[in-house]
Structures are given as C-alpha cells and as structure tokens.
Amino acid sequence: MDDLIRQHILPGLKNDALDELGDSARLNLASGSLCFTTDSYVVKPLFFNGGDIGKLAVCGTVNDLAVAGSKPVALALSLIIEDGFEMELLDKILVSVGETARQVGVDIVTGDTKTVESGAADRIFINTAGIGIRLAGVDLGFEKIAVGDKIIINGTIGDHGMTVISQREEMKFRSQLKSDCASLAGLIGELLENTSGIKFMRDPTRGGLAATLNEIARSTALSVEIRETDIPIRPAVQAAADMLGFDVLAIANEGKFVAIVSPESADECLNICRNNKLGKEANIIGEIVGTLDVPLVEIETRIGGKRIVQMPYGRELPRIC
C-alpha cells in the first residue's frame, strides 16, 4: 500500500499539502466562508469517449462547488480498488485526475486508498470531496428566484449520459457521441464576477434537466416553462435516446449548468457564455412563471403543444457518473 501510494498515486498530484502525507491536509484559506461537497463516482465503463472516471471525479466535484458560487481550491481523493485491478489502468486514471486538476487549478491535498478482495467492488470507485471559497458578494439560492426570471443552459444536453449508455450497449453509432465532461469553474467564475443578475445555478447531472427544473419548481413553488425548440440537443444524442427509449431531458450531463437569471441580465449572461468554449451553444430555454396551483415544469413541444416534464422516477440509470 505504501509503495502504491508513493509510486503510483503521489507522482502525478504533487503539491505542498499532499506532500506532507499526513492523514489530514492543512490549508490556509483566505476566508472561512466555504462550500464543501462530496461525490462518489462509480461510472461504468471507466473510460468513455470524452473522458474517464478520473476526469469525471475532478470535474463533477469542481462543478458542484462552482454552481454553489465558490472558487474550487482543494480536493480530497479517495480510491476503493478491487484486488486485481490493472495497475496500468490505475496509472492512466491517476494521470487523468492530475491533469484535470492542474487544468482547473485545484489541488488534490489529501487522499485515501482502500483495496477490497476480488468480487467485492467493480474494479474502481472514486470519491472526491472538495472545498471552495465562496465568491465575495455572490449569494445564490432558490429564494432569490422570481417570476419572469430566464433559464439559461450553457449548451447541448444529454451528451454524457447517452455516451456512457451507448458505450455500455455497444451501439453502432457510439463513436458519434462524446461526453461533455468538463470543469465549469472558469466560465461560472467569469459569469459571477461580471454580472449581478444570476439568482441560482445547478449542474443537471443525474436526472438531467428534468430533475433540476423540477427541483426548482418544488423549492420555489413557482412553475417553469421551457421550449423544446430552444433546448440545444445534438442529433446523434437525440437519435441514440430515441433508439433506446430515453427522454433526453432526464439524461445526465457533466459539463452543463442551468442558471436562473433576472430578465435584464439574461443577454449579458448569454454573451459571456457564448464567448467561452464551454458555452458556445448556450441558450435561453424558458422562464419562471407564476402559478396559483401546484408548481409544474411544462415544455412547449416542437409541434406547439404542451406537456408536463416530470421528476424522473422509478429506477434511474445506474452508474452513469
């Protein structure tokens, strides 16, 4: 275990806090106003077009910190490894973790490694917990959302989920699909620093856009209206979803945020997004509307009708992230 840590895990993740090799990392942050998050990653397959479990574990946790209005600064990395897991693959995953963390500008400051016997885990699971420093003057929350607010998404939906599913199902056109797995910290930081009209942000991962919008409706007691024609979806993603019988609205994304913004600042937000490579296809997809009744998420379909977008229910797709 000591050799595994020193020879395979540490080399790619070098930084002062980690090098101390204490059981805890010591951090001196500019402020004690923090965000703190955790996520376990059990994605299958471990490597997919556009990413792998290592990149996902860094980006997913970084994105949770970013949408909460903080600058991600430190991650903790915990590995559960099945006995017999190939060392070359472990190295490949750790290189990906290290490279992604460097690109994002976040340090892996502490970690843990457990091995379990063959059959007790499916190859490797990764947990990343993260700390972000809250951006001064930024205070996002459901309670800020008001009737008339615009709903912005920074690009196409369903890419991550459909890529993983199609790879698992060995679908023929899977090469046309690519996960959107990416860190949103840069783009979100830019948005929050340069505009003041953002009320709330969330990354629509498990349960996709449908889950995020239903959560907004439930938490605000306001309804949500979106327009199908305004939601960016790649044709290959739509085709894969249709073929396998999935609703793209409920499919996981790993490089997308939903932002609820005041009507006055919507265009400015959109411009900032579209000037960033992670927001080129950003769009206003709908609005927050008042309701006298039960709050709902409704979609205006391509043919002009309306249908309710439900909270995804029943057994969800396992091991998408």
Next chain:
Amino acid sequence: MDDLIRQHILPGLKNDALDELGDSARLNLASGSLCFTTDSYVVKPLFFNGGDIGKLAVCGTVNDLAVAGSKPVALALSLIIEDGFEMELLDKILVSVGETARQVGVDIVTGDTKTVESGAADRIFINTAGIGIRLAGVDLGFEKIAVGDKIIINGTIGDHGMTVISQREEMKFRSQLKSDCASLAGLIGELLENTSGIKFMRDPTRGGLAATLNEIARSTALSVEIRETDIPIRPAVQAAADMLGFDVLAIANEGKFVAIVSPESADECLNICRNNKLGKEANIIGEIVGTLDVPLVEIETRIGGKRIVQMPYGRELPRIC
C-alpha cells in the same frame, strides 16, 4: 433515490447546511486555517462488537482531523450501496452515523448516494470527508520531534483489528473482544489546550503502532525505542493475535493516538489522559533516540532482548476499516 434521501438519510442527520440540500454545503467558519481529510470505509462485517461501519466512518475521519491539531466541525457523507442491500440495515447504519456525529459535536453537512447493481459492491461502502478548524497556537509536525521526546499511547492496542478479524473468522472467544472505535476529538482537544509539549500526533489505524512508529522514524531520521512491558494490551487481544498468528503491534486501532511529547510535559499529558475515559490506560511506551545509522524502531522485549519492529509489509489485512 429522492425518497431514499428524504426518508432514510436526512431525518437522522438534521442541520441547517444539510437541509438546504444543495450539491454543496455552505459553511461560515471562524477561520480559513483548516484541516481537510477523507477516508473510505469498507469494513467487513458491517456490524462488530463495539461499533459498526457508520460509527467507524464518523470516528475515523474525526480522529484524523483531531490528531492533526484541529477541531472537527463538518463532515461530508457519501454512500455506495449495492442493489438489494437491506433498508433496515441502512437505517441502522444511518442512525449510528447521526448519533455518533451528535456525540462528537460535528455536523454532516453534505452528502451523496450512489447505488450499483447487485454484485458490483459488497453491500455498502461509506466515505466521510471532514473539515476541522486548526487550533490557534497548535502546530504539530514531524519536524518538531527531538531526541528524548516521550511516546504516549492513550490505551490498549489491537482491539479494533482483532475484534473484526475474530468476528470474520467466527472465533469462539470473539465475545471477549471489543473494538476501541471512538472519537478522540474531546481528549485531544483537552490535551492540546492544556499542555504545550505535544510535538506530533497520529492515530495508529491500518498497520497499527508498528506503521505509525516506522513512519515517525523515517520522517524524522531518528530512531524509536519502545518497551513491550509498557504497551497496554488486553489479554484476550493478545491471545487472539497469538492464535491467528498476528503481531498486535501491526493491528489497526480506531480509538487510539500516539503522541510524541517533550520529556517535561510527559507526566502532565499522561495525567490528562488518565482522567479521561478514553485514556484511563494511557502509558509512556518509549522514547525518541538519536542514531548515527539507519533510523529504526526497536522494542525491548519482555525477556530483556531487543528486536526490530518493521514497517508491516506484504499483503495487509483487508477490510479492517
């Protein structure tokens, strides 16, 4: 998943930060001088005499923060659950998590739950990451350790590891064994507030006392001498270890710390320990000694000889914590 979280996971863990149910918890800490740690728990069996995976997951992470010289304030809880895992057992584990956290005075502020298909994990794995606020004026580290410093342990060794192993092996006298699983945050806080001679602390979990002392020798380039007669060991633990062929020095503990203290403050530290229920059997077990050669950990045996205590090597005992 939503029901699982709202009905089973949240009720026992209630606090303001968690109730927001964001993907990140927002914390306002008194200071940005923090400790940050993570650990995954894969212990088998899930329930053992003296504890369970839930209690272990809280205490283990709290102890990592405490020995680093911080006051634990917030934990993140992440569950990986095998499909088909009994809901009653999950509830029992979560009650244990909640109760232990309350006793320790630490909040579970954020979390994550993933399910994997039957056969892809062994029932349940838990990751807890934690944040502690560094105690003012406390600065522990290997670099503080000097020749003549005393080595204190707060009680008997090997209890946790031998309890788990004996339960797994279904040994007859397993009822006489009980894990020492406990939060050390209170006792350590008391020690660090009331004495100034503590140089370094570590909780000897995996690899036991042998691993911790070897790490000290390696990191300080000083040798360590301990006396077998001064190391508290319960007779049942020694008997179980002898029967199964284990060295108690290398067995995991979950409610113990090793403290390296200046000779002047050793008695004061010992007194504080012995007045606390988690330190009644505390003892000075040895000293830091100079070396002109390779730094070693040596033990003076009961019969007066000396032997080298090696870093535990080879395949370590799996799933002890």
